Amino acid sequence: MNVKSLVKRNYKKQPEIDFPDYKSSIFRAPKNKKISIPSNLEIFGPIFNKKTIGELDNDLTLNFSKNKNSPLGHKIIVHGTVSDQFSNPIKGALIEIWQANAAGKYLHQDDKNPAPIDPNFSGCGRSLTSSDGSYEFLTIQPGPYPYPNRGIEWRPMHIHFSIFGESFGQRLITQMYFEGDPLINICPMVNSIADEKAKKSLVGKLDTSRSNIQNILAYKFDIVLRGVKQTFFENRQEGL
Amino acid sequence: MKNSRNILDETPFQTAGPFLHIGCMPNKIKINNLYKNDLGEVPFKNKNEIEMITVEGSVFDGNGIALDDVMLETWQCDENGQFFEDNGFARFIPDKSTKKFKLLTVKPGQVENLDGKNQSPHICLSISSRGLNMTLNTRIYFEGDDLINDPILSMIKNDKVNIDSLVAKKIKKNVYVFDVFLQGDKETVFFDM
Numbered sequence: 001m002n003v004k005s006l007v008k009r010n011y012k013k014q015p016e017i018d019f020p021d022y023k024s025s026i027f028r029a030p031k032n033k034k035i036s037i038p039s040n041l042e043i044f045g046p047i048f049n050k051k052t053i054g055e056l057d058n059d060l061t062l063n064f065s066k067n068k069n070s071p072l073g074h075k076i077i078v079h080g081t082v083s084d085q086f087s088n089p090i091k092g093a094l095i096e097i098w099q100a101n102a103a104g105k106y107l108h109q110d111d112k113n114p115a116p117i118d119p120n121f122s123g124c125g126r127s128l129t130s131s132d133g134s135y136e137f138l139t140i141q142p143g144p145y146p147y148p149n150r151g152i153e154w155r156p157m158h159i160h161f162s163i164f165g166e167s168f169g170q171r172l173i174t175q176m177y178f179e180g181d182p183l184i185n186i187c188p189m190v191n192s193i194a195d196e197k198a199k200k201s202l203v204g205k206l207d208t209s210r211s212n213i214q215n216i217l218a219y220k221f222d223i224v225l226r227g228v229k230q231t232f233f234e235n236r237q238e239g240l
Numbered sequence: 241m242k243n244s245r246n247i248l249d250e251t252p253f254q255t256a257g258p259f260l261h262i263g264c265m266p267n268k269i270k271i272n273n274l275y276k277n278d279l280g281e282v283p284f285k286n287k288n289e290i291e292m293i294t295v296e297g298s299v300f301d302g303n304g305i306a307l308d309d310v311m312l313e314t315w316q317c318d319e320n321g322q323f324f325e326d327n328g329f330a331r332f333i334p335d336k337s338t339k340k341f342k343l344l345t346v347k348p349g350q351v352e353n354l355d356g357k358n359q360s361p362h363i364c365l366s367i368s369s370r371g372l373n374m375t376l377n378t379r380i381y382f383e384g385d386d387l388i389n390d391p392i393l394s395m396i397k398n399d400k401v402n403i404d405s406l407v408a409k410k411i412k413k414n415v416y417v418f419d420v421f422l423q424g425d426k427e428t429v430f431f432d433m
Contacts, residue, residue: 015373022371027422032429035432042315107271124271124274173368174252189254224250224251226250
């Protein structure tokens with residue numbers, strides 16, 4: 001019989017879990033090696049219904065605005081595709097994003113950065129990918145902000161992404177950075193990834209053609225989830 | 241060097257950070273007029289509460305402090321071992337004051353492994369937070385079930401792994417405790433799957 005399984009994760013292309021330059025990891029990162037198990041059951045996963053997604057959920061410039069007032073800052077389009085490692089587009093993938101406002105402040109009681117809240121901006125959005133795996137958000141350019149790490153350090157401008165593909169084992173939480181931001185290369189969270197190409201894959205590219213058509217700066221960020229492969233499995237008594 | 245099978249690299253993880261609630265459960269932090277409901281508020285709709293179990297616990301860091309800024313996500317089959325697309329997923333955070341999380345769900349049934357052997361009932365659990373550069377994955381098994389014949393547990397039992405950390409302790413009828421230890425002597429087993 002044919003069974004589906006997930007491509008084994010390549011940890012050389014992933015961040016180091018135990019990375020003391022990122023201070024919060026010191027007492028949180030597990031010290032033991034992960035135990036490898038077959039992924040055949042995590043091949044299933046929740047699928048999210050179109051009906052749960054509201055019309056403005058992917059428009060952060062309007063989904064929290066009062067009386068249609070725009071949030072402060074300049075508008076940006078963030079778009080791209082979600083595919084698996086075999087370049088198959090993933091349809092119906094749930095993307096949830098969250099970000100700081102233009103002043104670098106999150107709408108969150110735990111954010112101690114003394115920057116102003118924007119009453120018209122929540123920094124929260126979500127969307128399901130179309131049949132070709134594409135997604136799009138309209139939002140505001142997030143500001144960089146200081147945070148306590150080894151003393152005060154600065155986060156590069158970024159948007160947090162949470163993605164559900166078709167399998168629970170494809171689950172991904174990451175961040176998109178912005179092309180040209182000088183803070184990227186000195187960010188310990190970015191530098192927890194040793195592989196240069198992997199690091200670069202988190203940088204959204206300025207999409208000039210799109211920016212010129214719509215009069216809004218556009219960034220392209222393509223996301224790759226683990227591949228789902230079909231393998232033949234002989235169902236014998238002795239198993240594997 | 242070109243990958244011989246020409247497959248793309250998976251996008252790397254980054255930490256979910258301390259403000260993940262904004263994107264994943266805005267209603268929980270009083271961003272109320274955006275989404276009608278947070279996703280995964282209940283794992284199964286239309287189930288009788290009397291037949292459900294509670295799994296409660298805390299997530300401890302290396303200093304033994306119970307965390308309240310972690311997000312937990314669970315994925316499981318129903319009581320008959322059946323997976324559904326629109327049921328079986330839950331998302332929750334520990335309570336700000338008690339630092340305990342609570343999952344009200346159905347006790348999962350058995351699911352077949354690739355080789356036709358039954359896997360003992362379990363719930364897949366993922367944990368994301370500030371300080372975790374990648375989401376962690378583990379499993380919740382249940383005290384009182386046959387755990388000896390589970391293919392995954394028997395596969396890993398020789399690796400000197402802390403199998404106890406994968407088993408929720410039964411404290412009374414339909415109530416289990418499952419604490420997660422990110423570090424230390426009791427460090428929970430996390431999976432690469």
